Amino acid sequence: FNLTVLISGNGSNLQALIDACGTSALPSTRITHVISNRIKAYGLTRAKNASIPTTYHNLVAYKSKHPSNPEGIAAARTEYDADLAKLILDSNPRPDVIVCAGWMHILTPDFLNPIAEAGIKVINLHPALPGEFAGAGAIERAWEAGRKEGLKRTGVMIHEVIAEVDAGDAIVTAEVPLKEAETLDDLEERIHKIEHELIVEGTRKTLES
Ligand code: GRF
Numbered sequence: 001f002n003l004t005v006l007i008s009g010n011g012s013n014l015q016a017l018i019d020a021c022g023t024s025a026l027p028s029t030r031i032t033h034v035i036s037n038r039i040k041a042y043g044l045t046r047a048k049n050a051s052i053p054t055t056y057h058n059l060v061a062y063k064s065k066h067p068s069n070p071e072g073i074a075a076a077r078t079e080y081d082a083d084l085a086k087l088i089l090d091s092n093p094r095p096d097v098i099v100c101a102g103w104m105h106i107l108t109p110d111f112l113n114p115i116a117e118a119g120i121k122v123i124n125l126h127p128a129l130p131g132e133f134a135g136a137g138a139i140e141r142a143w144e145a146g147r148k149e150g151l152k153r154t155g156v157m158i159h160e161v162i163a164e165v166d167a168g169d170a171i172v173t174a175e176v177p178l179k180e181a182e183t184l185d186d187l188e189e190r191i192h193k194i195e196h197e198l199i200v201e202g203t204r205k206t207l208e209s
Helices: 012-020 042-049 059-063 070-089 109-117 138-148 184-208
Strands: 002-007 030-036 054-056 097-100 121-126 153-160 170-177
Touching: 002 012, 002 042, 012 030, 012 042, 012 184, 030 042, 030 070, 042 054, 059 070, 070 109, 097 184, 109 121, 121 184, 138 153, 138 184, 153 184, 170 184
Parallel strands: 002 030, 002 097, 030 054, 097 121
Antiparallel strands: 121 153, 153 170
């Protein structure tokens, strides 16, 4: 199987996938392309260290071709997403699955539709449970809810990507209990460890389905 992984940051989940490929956790699977929307993403270095081809897909370049008003930004995002799909559909081999691993760019139907038509699945890691804390900063929002509203647990999920943010069907989920007087850093550390397990399990389940 072939994977394309989309990243925006540190890439610790990408690293978990790199380490799992070819083992019993992800047999006969390889990452054939890593794409980042941020040039400084350390995940690009992780990919290069693993001899995986990388692409920096730069949204700023698209925005600079349009007026910086809502219509111009919408036009830039449409072109950006359509070109991202083309980039992937023109790659050889094409991926069986696209994994969003710490990818911080909302994917619109301009991307999702051509990818779905090609029969390629898109999955995403989100550090919350289905229906909770959609969007950015999910871990911190759960931590706050633990301190202020007595929330007992949060979680992590791998889900199918649809146009609505963090709302596609869950493929695998894991609950994470919130601990009294735990620092945000400590919660994040516990959650990232679970992310690294779930990203591999969720990818394997998707490839097997
Ligand atoms: C995840 O919690 C993801 O949701 C958020 O950052 C973490 C991924 O980090 N964007 P990494 O880039 O995989 O290390």
